[in-house]
Amino acid sequence: MHEMSIAEGIRDVIEDAARANGFSRVTRVRLEIGRFAGVETEALDFAFDVVMRGSVAEGATLEVIELPGKALCYDCGAAVEIRHRLDPCPECGGGKLLVQGGEEMRIKDLEVL
Amino acid sequence: MCTVCGCGGHSVEDAFRAHLEKTGQAGAPLAAHPAPLQSVAIPALGGALHDHGHAHAGHDIHLGHGPAGTEVPGMSQQRLIEIETDILSKNDAFAARNRAAITARHAFATNLVSSPGSGKTTLLCRTIEMLGEVPLAVIEGDQQTTNDADRIRATGAAAIQVNTGKGCHLDGRMVEAALARLGLPEGAFLFIENVGNLVCPAAFDLGEDAKVAILSVTEGEDKPLKYPDMFAAAGLAILNKVDLAPYCDVDLDLYEANVKRVNPAIEVLRVSARTGEGMQAWLDWLRAGLARKGA
Ligand SMILES: Nc1nc2c(ncn2[C@@H]2O[C@H](COP(=O)(O)OP(=O)(O)O)[C@@H](O)[C@H]2O)c(=O)[nH]1
Ligand SMILES: [Mg+2]
Ligand SMILES: [Zn+2]
Ligand SMILES: [Zn+2]
Ligand SMILES: [Zn+2]
Numbered sequence: 001m002h003e004m005s006i007a008e009g010i011r012d013v014i015e016d017a018a019r020a021n022g023f024s025r026v027t028r029v030r031l032e033i034g035r036f037a038g039v040e041t042e043a044l045d046f047a048f049d050v051v052m053r054g055s056v057a058e059g060a061t062l063e064v065i066e067l068p069g070k071a072l073c074y075d076c077g078a079a080v081e082i083r084h085r086l087d088p089c090p091e092c093g094g095g096k097l098l099v100q101g102g103e104e105m106r107i108k109d110l111e112v113l
Numbered sequence: 114m115c116t117v118c119g120c121g122g123h124s125v126e127d128a129f130r131a132h133l134e135k136t137g138q139a140g141a142p143l144a145a146h147p148a149p150l151q152s153v154a155i156p157a158l159g160g161a162l163h164d165h166g167h168a169h170a171g172h173d174i175h176l177g178h179g180p181a182g183t184e185v186p187g188m189s190q191q192r193l194i195e196i197e198t199d200i201l202s203k204n205d206a207f208a209a210r211n212r213a214a215i216t217a218r219h220a221f222a223t224n225l226v227s228s229p230g231s232g233k234t235t236l237l238c239r240t241i242e243m244l245g246e247v248p249l250a251v252i253e254g255d256q257q258t259t260n261d262a263d264r265i266r267a268t269g270a271a272a273i274q275v276n277t278g279k280g281c282h283l284d285g286r287m288v289e290a291a292l293a294r295l296g297l298p299e300g301a302f303l304f305i306e307n308v309g310n311l312v313c314p315a316a317f318d319l320g321e322d323a324k325v326a327i328l329s330v331t332e333g334e335d336k337p338l339k340y341p342d343m344f345a346a347a348g349l350a351i352l353n354k355v356d357l358a359p360y361c362d363v364d365l366d367l368y369e370a371n372v373k374r375v376n377p378a379i380e381v382l383r384v385s386a387r388t389g390e391g392m393q394a395w396l397d398w399l400r401a402g403l404a405r406k407g408a
Pocket of ligand 3: 003
């Protein structure tokens with residue numbers, strides 16, 4: 001995943017929100033990122049600093065809320081949470097899991113002035 | 114140069130150095146991405162990542178789930194605005210428009226993704242020759258040069274090159290612009306060759322009907338496990354250069370098993386764009402896709 005592009009996506013959404021809500025400064029941005037979204041938090045943290053320069057969110061704090069990886073087990077039918085895409089089913093040990101959540105990349109909220 | 118996705122330049126290194134200086138790690142060796150990122154502990158809900166000296170107020174603000182624009186008690190001018198918007202929502206909006214335009218033309222669009230050199234352009238040239246006289250169009254994505262579009266045009270097909278410059282993937286906006294110039298005939302195959310990169314093209318919807326991940330047999334059987342996001346997002350995996358398999362001691366069954374481990378629903382085809390082996394099954398897959406679009 002390319003974190004510079006993600007940071008640019010965040011800036012686009014923030015600038016739209018600034019126009020719609022009439023704020024001029026963002027002090028904190030909270031994201032919800034799924035475990036399987038392929039986002040490297042440290043790399044995003046750095047890209048965010050760079051990309052927000054000169055925008056309403058320059059210097060803002062970035063917080064990431066991690067959403068769990070969710071999957072459905074083909075073998076036992078259980079809905080489970082897994083840490084890695086290729087983890088076995090924690091219920092039955094089966095290896096065939098259908099990922100059903102954990103790819104989210106959302107801006108949750110902004111703290112603004 | 115970014116070691117994760119291969120994107121180059123654009124003074125990211127300078128910016129990263131500044132970041133390190135700011136965080137007091139300036140003495141650390143410069144890496145394009147900070148070291149073992151997968152194992153970095155992610156703070157629990159509400160934990161701050163920036164603990165390195167951004168001066169701003171409101172660190173202890175109460176994170177209530179108020180409606181949009183709610184005043185947060187105790188903070189005079191500070192407001193919490195609920196956004197709940199996908200980060201790539203702008204790209205997704207372009208992609209949705211492209212998908213509607215492609216569907217209105219009863220066209221079938223594939224987004225070809227792979228590492229550089231897996232054989233996307235070679236496969237496309239051979240595919241175009243074998244398809245013969247059918248409507249088709251090609252969008253070629255690369256950081257630099259029009260080489261690939263030139264190779265496609267040499268087959269007689271209509272092609273447009275999108276040079277992304279520093280960009281390491283095509284996005285929905287670029288494809289919309291390319292389609293506007295290229296024009297998409299009724300009932301056409303649209304082939305989009307993405308920038309050679311197994312990482313971020315997985316996340317950028319272009320409006321295609323299917324992503325096709327191409328992997329050459331020389332890349333190593335564990336590639337699908339190392340880059341699972343791409344194989345999870347693809348509908349078809351093509352194992353290309355099977356003519357080389359006898360020379361490089363690869364286990365094609367293991368390749369296929371690893372792809373299916375990441376994505377149990379994916380189809381896998383073994384192909385040689387050079388000898389033509391397996392090409393018929395790929396053409397059948399394409400024609401079935403086009404038929405589903407009601408051309
Ligand atoms: N032996 C062999 N070589 C191939 C095959 N397909 C592509 N190549 C070679 O692989 C190299 C890279 O191919 P190219 O189509 O430019 O890859 P791209 O970067 O994915 O577009 C070229 O030298 C091709 O001739 C194949 O099926 N077998
Ligand atoms: Mg190429
Ligand atoms: Zn990168
Ligand atoms: Zn199970
Ligand atoms: Zn990219």
